Amino acid sequence: MKTKLTFALVLLLALPVAAAVQVGQPAPNFTATDSNGHPHSLAENNGKYIVLEWTNQGCPFTKKHYESGNMQKLQKLWTAKGVVWFTVISSAPGQQGYVTAEQENDYLRRMGATPTAALLDPSGDLGHLYGAKTTPHMFIIDPKGQVIYDGAVDDKATSDQSDIAGATNYVTAALEESMAGKPVAVAASRPYGCSVKYSH
Amino acid sequence: MNRLLASCAALLLLMAGCPRPTPKPTEHSRASLIVEQSSATPGSKVNLGIQFVTDDGWHIYWQNPGDSGEPPRIKWQLPSGVTATALEWPTPMRMTTSAGADYGYQGTTILLSSVQIPATAQPGTIIVGGELRWLVCHDVCLPLSTFLKAPIQIASSTNINEAALRSLKSASERLPKPLPASYQAEAASSKDGFRLTMLTGVPITHAEFYPSEEGQIDNGAAQELAAHADRVSLTLKKSEYLRQVPQHLQGVIILNGTDAYLIDLPIHAMPAQRRSRQR
Numbered sequence: 001m002k003t004k005l006t007f008a009l010v011l012l013l014a015l016p017v018a019a020a021v022q023v024g025q026p027a028p029n030f031t032a033t034d035s036n037g038h039p040h041s042l043a044e045n046n047g048k049y050i051v052l053e054w055t056n057q058g059c060p061f062t063k064k065h066y067e068s069g070n071m072q073k074l075q076k077l078w079t080a081k082g083v084v085w086f087t088v089i090s091s092a093p094g095q096q097g098y099v100t101a102e103q104e105n106d107y108l109r110r111m112g113a114t115p116t117a118a119l120l121d122p123s124g125d126l127g128h129l130y131g132a133k134t135t136p137h138m139f140i141i142d143p144k145g146q147v148i149y150d151g152a153v154d155d156k157a158t159s160d161q162s163d164i165a166g167a168t169n170y171v172t173a174a175l176e177e178s179m180a181g182k183p184v185a186v187a188a189s190r191p192y193g194c195s196v197k198y199s200h
Numbered sequence: 201m202n203r204l205l206a207s208c209a210a211l212l213l214l215m216a217g218c219p220r221p222t223p224k225p226t227e228h229s230r231a232s233l234i235v236e237q238s239s240a241t242p243g244s245k246v247n248l249g250i251q252f253v254t255d256d257g258w259h260i261y262w263q264n265p266g267d268s269g270e271p272p273r274i275k276w277q278l279p280s281g282v283t284a285t286a287l288e289w290p291t292p293m294r295m296t297t298s299a300g301a302d303y304g305y306q307g308t309t310i311l312l313s314s315v316q317i318p319a320t321a322q323p324g325t326i327i328v329g330g331e332l333r334w335l336v337c338h339d340v341c342l343p344l345s346t347f348l349k350a351p352i353q354i355a356s357s358t359n360i361n362e363a364a365l366r367s368l369k370s371a372s373e374r375l376p377k378p379l380p381a382s383y384q385a386e387a388a389s390s391k392d393g394f395r396l397t398m399l400t401g402v403p404i405t406h407a408e409f410y411p412s413e414e415g416q417i418d419n420g421a422a423q424e425l426a427a428h429a430d431r432v433s434l435t436l437k438k439s440e441y442l443r444q445v446p447q448h449l450q451g452v453i454i455l456n457g458t459d460a461y462l463i464d465l466p467i468h469a470m471p472a473q474r475r476s477r478q479r
Contacts (some may be wrong), residue, residue, distance in 0.1 A: 024438075060335065060343040061270075096340045133299040134268050151326040151441060157414065159270055159335060159343045190415030194341050195268040195299035 020131025023150050023187045027141040030126050032088070034117035035104040040086065047143045048177060049083040053153075054090060054127065054196060055117070056097030056135040059108055060159040061193035065136060068161045071153075072113050074171060079116055083175065086117040088126030092199030097135065098122060124198040134193035138171050142178055149174040152190030158192075229254040229336035231272075231338045231346055233329060234310065239353035243319035246352060249310040249368050250274060250287070250332065258338045259304045262292035264412055264451075266419045267300035269341065271332035272311065274348070281318035288312040288415045289375035291452055291460035292410055300420030302337075303410055310371035321354045321433045328352060343357040384431075387449040387465040393438055394449055394467065399431040404455055407434050411451040422454040445469075 021027060027050075031041040042050065054070070055062050065071040075085050089104065091097035099107065104118050121127055130139055140149035154167035174184045234249040250272070252260055261269040276284045289311055315328050318333040329349025336342050353359070379385060384399040394407060394417065407425050411417050421437035434453075450464045 058340060060341055112362075157270065158273075159341075160333060185351060186443070188441045190267075190439065190444065192270075194337075195297040197339070198298045 032119040035101040050141040052139040054132040054137040058096040059194035085115040087118040090121040091197040095197035134191040137191040233348040234352045237357040239355040242321040262303040266302035270335040276330035394436040397433040404432045406457045
């Protein structure tokens with residue numbers, strides 16, 4: 001029994017790793033246009049911390065973090081410390097969360113959201129390049145251009161606003177630790193939310 | 201359901217506590233509380249079900265929603281001394297999304313629970329219920345919530361609600377069963393995956409594993425079934441978000457497309473020399 005089982009185990013092939021980006025590896029460069037028509041790239045922000053936040057206005061999990069003001073608070077807190085914060089919209093035209101530049105600017109004003117820029121990605125290219133799965137899904141890149149966090153915004157995987165107060169915010173934790181020269185304790189977590197509404 | 205309500209209406213004069221329609225109908229998915237007994241004795245256990253009726257094309261989620269979504273949650277509000285057991289979840293189905301794969305239910309689903317009536321309960325009517333929150337999704341998701349409640353008469357004799365009993369019985373048949381004692385199963389961890397090996401004594405042509413815990417396996421990855429002499433093995437790819445190897449592999453395994461079993465197996469590390477030979 002034991003021998004047969006171990007024999008069976010030997011047959012197991014190592015599986016390839018399919019992650020689009022990997023924590024500890026260089027972040028892939030991208031160029032994208034924001035809701036004011038300005039181009040942005042990873043390369044031009046070399047030497048800075050960058051946060052990528054995937055969003056979809058209609059998603060209950062995104063609403064949890066915007067209607068409570070939680071995401072705006074994070075944007076304000078970290079951009080004030082020199083972090084570049086890109087909100088990314090990868091919803092395809094006709095899909096939930098797709099917005100024109102004007103609609104996005106209106107939303108940002110209405111919600112009091114102040115990311116460095118809102119990148120419009122209707123083709124889904126940037127989303128696929130990073131393997132963005134849900135809204136929200138957060139990535140953090142350090143000044144050396146390495147991915148230091150990939151995952152959920154916090155540890156309470158619900159759409160309930162009342163869960164924010166008791167949650168551990170992984171983005172804040174990772175930025176604080178990295179800026180203090182410490183290793184990031186939670187460098188990856190399962191992102192939770194709505195699936196990103198890519199074109200099919 | 202109509203017949204159920206009709207028979208229930210007819211019985212209303214005789215007894216309190218029929219399966220109740222949701223107090224507030226909600227969009228695309230409606231929830232109600234089913235109570236097996238309209239009257240119960242002190243110290244007894246009363247079986248309950250939270251029934252969801254979800255529109256065609258929409259779905260709700262299992263305890264592990266997979267790569268997106270959220271499971272239903274109930275915050276019980278029960279009289280002092282009355283306690284509810286953890287929800288029991290019927291065997292889910294897998295649904296592919298752009299995020300990977302989700303686990304959930306379509307159509308009518310009943311989550312099972314029960315409440316324990318204290319031995320000291322006094323005769324009279326008690327109300328059992330709670331605040332239910334759940335997410336219903338199609339291409340888009342809607343958060344729903346409602347307050348479910350039902351009365352139970354505390355009396356010296358038991359009164360079974362036959363319609364509720366039938367609903368709950370058929371729901372319990374949809375729960376995954378304990379693994380038969382004659383089956384042997386083992387779980388092992390490699391660098392990139394888990395391997396579930398089973399010796400069942402019956403031909404296995406298809407197997408699918410559903411993890412109870414979020415973020416353990418890559419939900420969207422193919423699960424490779426292989427036959428080795430008298431046993432089969434299922435290879436599961438680890439989640440890219442897994443931070444440390446869990447101690448147990450817990451979940452539901454569906455064999456040959458129909459037989460759903462609960463498994464909870466300690467995870468062994470694969471021997472180092474074996475690992476090196478795999479490379």
